[in-house]
Amino acid sequence: MPEGVTEQSTVIQTLWNGAWIAALATGVVVWALILWASAFHRKKKNSVDQLPPQVRYNLPIEILYTVVPVIMVAVFFFFTARDETAIMKVDGDAPVKVAVEGYQWSWRFTTDFQGQKAVTAGVPVDLSKQSLQTPQGPQLVLPVNTKIQFDLHSPDVIHSFWVPAFLFKQDVFPGNVHNKFEITTLNRTGVFFGRCAELCGVDHSRMLFSVKLVPQAEFAQYIKTQAGSAQ
DSSP: OOOOOBHHHHHHHHHHHHHHHHHHHHHHHHHHHHHHHHHHSOOOTTSOSOOOOOOTTOHHHHHHHHHHHHHHHHHHHHHHHHHHHHHTOOOSOOSEEEEEEEETTEEEEEEEETTEEEEEEOOOOOGGGOOSSSOOSOEEEEESSOEEEEEEEOSSSOEEEEEGGGTEEEEEOOSSOOEEEEEEBOSOOEEEEEEEOSOOSTTGGGOEEEEEEEOHHHHHHHHHHHHHHHO
C-alpha cells in the first residue's frame, strides 16, 4: 500500500487492513470447509448410488446461513460508515482552501490563504515526457501539518480528483454541484502524483497533475509570490 500523507489516509489504511484481514479469515474458513468436504465426504467405490443426507430443511443450519452473512455485512457497513463520516467531515475552518476545477483535459487550482489567492492552471500533458522524476501538468503547492479544504467542480463532464498518496478519491461533478472535503497533511514533504480517475473522454489519460507538500514558511512565501505576480 502507498504511504499516506494525510491524517485521513491513516483512517483509510486501517479500514483497508481490517477488510483484508476479515476477507482472508473468511477465505480460510471456506477453503478449510471445501477441503474437509472433499477429503471426508467423497463417494465410496462400493457405496449405494444415492443422495447424501440433505440439509435444505434443517432450520438451525438455514438460520445460520442467513444470520452469519448478515452480521458480516453489518460489521463492514458500520466501520465503513463510521470512517466515511470522519473522512468526509467538513468543519469549514481550514486555513487553506483550494477550489479544484477539473475540465477537459486538465486542472485549475485556486488556493486561498489569508486573503491571498494563487491560481495554477494546466493543459493536457505530453505523455511521452511523463516520468517519476519529471511530473507533468499543473502543480498544487500545499503546506505540511495543515488542515486544507477542497471544493471540487467541473464545467463539462464528471471527472475524479485522485491523489494516490491521499488513499482516496472524489468525483468532480458538473452543474450546480460542489463536492467538498477536508484533509490534514502530515509532516512529510515531497511531490506526489495526481490524475483523473474517471473515464471522461478521449484525452482522459492526459489529465495529470502533482501535489507538492512544502514547509509552512515556504508555502506562505509561495502564495505571496504567486498572488503578487497575478496583480
